[in-house]
Structures are given as C-alpha cells and as structure tokens.
C-alpha cells in the first residue's frame with residue numbers, strides 16, 4: 001500500500017519535559033526529541049478539541065474516525081527530530097547519529113575549527129581508523145550521541161537543554177531536565193492512499209487555529225507549550241529511499257527510529273533479518289553497527305504502562321548484500337511493532353545523503 005506524507009514543524013513556546021519519568025539521582029531526565037507516541041497523544045487531544053468523539057453514542061465502541069486515525073496502523077506519527085537553522089535561516093533536518101559515525105573526542109561542532117578533528121560516517125569503510133587523522137591529535141575515535149545534520153557535509157548537533165530546580169512538599173530538592181524553549185522540531189505523518197480522501201482534511205484541520213497545545217510533563221506548571229510553525233503540508237520523502245549512485249546489490253538500512261521486531265515466540269530480536277526487508281533477494285548482513293535499548297510505552301486501552309520492550313536503537317545501521325539487484329522503491333518504509341507511534345522507520349542508503 002503506498003502512502004502519502006504530511007510534514008509539520010513544531011516550535012517550543014515553553015521549555016518541555018519529554019520522557020517516561022526516567023530518573024537519574026534526583027534529576028528527572030528529558031528526551032531530546034519528541035517521540036511519535038507523544039505526537040499521537042497530541043493529535044488525540046487536538047481531535048477532541050475539534051469536537052470529534054472517541055466513542056460512538058452511548059457505547060464503548062470507537063468511532064470510525066478515531067479507530068482509523070489512531071488505532072488502525074493506517075496512519076503513522078513519526079518521531080519529531082530537531083531542526084538546525086543555518087545562519088541564512090535554512091532548515092536542516094537532524095537525524096539520530098548513525099552508529100557508523102565515529103568522531104575524535106575533541107571534535108566539537110561549536111568550536112571554530114571542528115574540521116581539524118575527525119568526524120565521519122564509516123559505513124562502507126572496511127576498517128575504522130584507530131585514531132584521529134589530525135597528526136597533532138592522534139586521539140582515539142569514539143561513537144557520538146545526539147544528532148547529525150547535512151549542510152554540504154555531515155555535522156553534529158545537540159539539542160539545547162536546561163535544568164530547573166523545584167522544592168517538593170516535604171522540602172526535598174529535585175530537578176527537571178527540560179528542552180529549552182524555541183527549539184524547533186520537524187516530523188511526518190504518513191497516511192495510506194486508500195483512506196487519504198476521507199481522512200486528509202480532518203488531519204489538516206486539526207492543526208489549524210490551535211491554541212495552548214502542550215506536550216510532555218508538568219503541563220500545568222509552565223512547561224510544554226508548542227505551536228505549529230505553518231499549516232500541515234504534503235511533502236515528498238524520497239530522501240528516505242535514496243537511489244543515487246548506488247551499488248544495486250548492496251543496501252544500507254539506517255534505523256530512523258527505534259525498531260521492535262519479534263520472532264515467532266514473541267521475543268524481541270536483533271539485528272533485522274534480511275527477509276524482513278525483502279523476500280527473494282537473499283539479503284545477508286555483511287556489516288552492522290547497532291545497539292539495543294529498552295522502552296516502556298503507555299497502553300491507552302489497558303490504562304497502564306506496557307512491559308519493557310527491547311528495541312534496536314535508532315541510529316543503528318545494517319549493510320546487506322544480495323544476489324539480485326535491489327529496487328529500494330519496493331522496500332517497506334516501516335517494519336515491526338508500534339509503527340503508528342513512530343517505531344520501525346527505516347531509511348535506505350542514508351549515507352548517500354552526505355557524500
């Protein structure tokens with residue numbers, strides 16, 4: 001089933017605490033992006049504000065609109081990642097740093113001459129060098145966290161955060177980490193072709209004349225106010241399936257979000273088996289850069305958190321070799337569990353974005 005994509009930009013009008021209550025000592029941590037599950041929740045509240053209902057009259061059955069938009073997997077709410085604005089106000093999309101990117105520990109984008117130290121995507125390199133190629137440096141290369149963006153070359157980006165102190169009722173001091181206001185994020189909502197005519201207007205309308213929208217924690221304490229920068233618009237997302245200048249028998253698969261896939265016994269597995277990407281091509285993993293993490297989501301139906309799920313961390317990269325030519329246009333843009341909450345999103349041949 002082919003999909004169409006809506007694009008949006010969100011601007012933080014207040015600092016936002018995004019997370020599932022992860023705590024480090026007495027600091028409540030915040031994520032540095034807005035998960036698709038939070039975006040889905042935001043759209044549920046916009047849906048209600050526009051006067052739509054969740055349940056059919058006098059019953060516990062969902063309305064067709066609610067069922068299709070939020071529970072059917074026909075509409076996907078992607079994670080919203082940061083935007084980097086260049087000095088000329090050009091919008092650069094930030095991506096979770098591919099785990100195939102390594103940098104010198106002295107590489108720092110905020111320094112005046114970061115190019116003096118090594119920072120590169122080694123995805124197709126046979127060997128990752130042991131040390132920075134700056135002859136005066138020679139430090140070890142390491143994984144970089146946060147985000148990268150492309151502005152004529154690969155660069156690093158971290159979201160601006162702050163830590164606020166609060167007194168609780170029993171006078172304990174605790175702190176919230178929050179994303180600083182004025183950070184801007186971009187995201188996509190995909191909608192399957194067969195429901196586009198019936199549902200596209202209602203999605204577009206949800207983002208018009210919205211005031212006091214809030215996301216994250218401590219919403220009634222001056223946190224989490226957001227605005228759409230402009231009306232929702234359709235956008236071409238061909239960058240997710242890059243076809244430029246590729247060796248057709250080799251395919252790089254980059255996890256644009258966390259991915260949850262399970263075997264026949266319901267256990268989470270990694271890495272991604274080649275036949276989940278395409279059957280009949282005999283795709284075998286020839287190189288991989290990946291990590292596992294665990295995640296807990298909120299199950300709205302049961303009104304409680306889900307049990308911990310193991311994920312393949314966003315930024316993981318797998319290189320497959322096949323025995324036939326691969327047509328990336330035929331490959332799925334999304335695999336595995338919780339796809340409507342932003343999980344399982346893939347980008348093919350991502351490295352071509354910054355070569």
Ligand SMILES: [Zn+2]
Nearest residue numbers: 104117132137
């Ligand atoms: Zn260096």
